[in-house]
Amino acid sequence: MEKEKLISKKEIKNRIKELSKEINDSFIKNEELVIICLLKGSFIFAADLVRLINRRCFIHFIKASSYYGNTETSGIVNFSEDIDIDINNKNILLIDDILDTGFTLKKITDFLNKRNPKILKTCVLLDKKGRRKVDFESDYIGFVIDDVFVIGYGLDFDEEYRNLPEIYYVKEL
Numbered sequence: 001m002e003k004e005k006l007i008s009k010k011e012i013k014n015r016i017k018e019l020s021k022e023i024n025d026s027f028i029k030n031e032e033l034v035i036i037c038l039l040k041g042s043f044i045f046a047a048d049l050v051r052l053i054n055r056r057c058f059i060h061f062i063k064a065s066s067y068y069g070n071t072e073t074s075g076i077v078n079f080s081e082d083i084d085i086d087i088n089n090k091n092i093l094l095i096d097d098i099l100d101t102g103f104t105l106k107k108i109t110d111f112l113n114k115r116n117p118k119i120l121k122t123c124v125l126l127d128k129k130g131r132r133k134v135d136f137e138s139d140y141i142g143f144v145i146d147d148v149f150v151i152g153y154g155l156d157f158d159e160e161y162r163n164l165p166e167i168y169y170v171k172e173l
């Protein structure tokens, strides 16, 4: 595989600091936050971001997937693990690695909204704005990127490359 660096470690670190400030300032001050991270892609981003959230936090995970080992989304979102907490009247921050067609976050926010949270906001590290197939925008966005397949910093190609500390785009498979 041929890959080229898209976003450096330093850029990621700086942007996450800014995002954490936005989040700390905009949710109702001093109220606890339930953070739900989507596995697997957001695990590194979420780990860095939650350490900068300055209030009482409860962290949970949902496993969702719409990819089948290649670079094209199937449009079918599968859940294999759900949260086991009551989110009624809670402040929720849902974290994902990348917003692409929007199928995943649309489906999961619809599903969580049925459980009547007080506030439900979403935060993504990357946003491929040009690829949207459903009407969905995230509240907090790290970087808007072009329509390229990205790996590293939690993002994979066929389960590989998640451990790369920066974000690369795939030039050639």
Ligand code: XMP
Residues within 6 Å of the ligand: 041, 066, 067, 073, 096, 097, 098, 099, 100, 101, 102, 103, 104, 105, 148, 149, 150, 151, 155, 156, 157
């Ligand atoms: P949708 O299309 O539902 O996609 O908004 C969201 C999920 O698709 C995965 N995805 C990617 N994974 N590199 C990846 O490693 C990419 O360029 C990419 N684009 C989408 C990702 O799991 C995300 O949660």
